[in-house]
Amino acid sequence: xxxxxxxxxxxxxxxxxxxxxxxxxxxxxxxxxxxxxxxxxxxxxxxxxxxxxxxxxxxxxxxxxxxxxxxxxxxxxxxxxxxxxxxxxxxxxxxxxxxxxxxxxxxxxxxxxxxxxxxxxxxxxxxxxxxxxxxxxxxxxxxxxxxxxxxxxxxxxxxxxxxxxxxxxx
Numbered sequence: 001x002x003x004x005x006x007x008x009x010x011x012x013x014x015x016x017x018x019x020x021x022x023x024x025x026x027x028x029x030x031x032x033x034x035x036x037x038x039x040x041x042x043x044x045x046x047x048x049x050x051x052x053x054x055x056x057x058x059x060x061x062x063x064x065x066x067x068x069x070x071x072x073x074x075x076x077x078x079x080x081x082x083x084x085x086x087x088x089x090x091x092x093x094x095x096x097x098x099x100x101x102x103x104x105x106x107x108x109x110x111x112x113x114x115x116x117x118x119x120x121x122x123x124x125x126x127x128x129x130x131x132x133x134x135x136x137x138x139x140x141x142x143x144x145x146x147x148x149x150x151x152x153x154x155x156x157x158x159x160x161x162x163x164x165x166x167x168x169x170x
Contacts, residue, residue, distance in 0.1 A: 005128075009044045009047045012074065015072075016071070017067060027066040027067065033063075033067065037091045040075045041077045045079060048082060049126070051123055056113060058110075058111055059149065060109060073095055074094045075091055083146065085122035086115075087113050090109075090138055091111065
């Protein structure tokens, strides 16, 4: 199975926030943004694995600033690390200024997807090769996030979490 570069997993979509996407304050519904992020993250995971993928978890979502009606929103997803059958995918959300065209980051999320075979069982995915500094940073921190998740789920002993322990030891 051939390893893939993180850049090969990039998926981008642009949306306009319409009235039915907003709450009574004119802000984009959080659930609508989550749905958009789930779709674009699944495209990224599929591009990496070339398999059917299913959402395993939404590990982190940050709603840093509201997104208003009529905003132009761009979502960028990229696999940050591949494990055996799972892939961590980062989604960055940008809002475009109507006058200047400048983009500012408003939100982000981290999803985990699992590649599955025709029977719905997990299947191995290719290794990921990070290239940029940001990709390398996200790649390294993905293992810590996975270890923390396994500890919280009772599937790993804290004493076995070598990457997490390294954060606190000299």
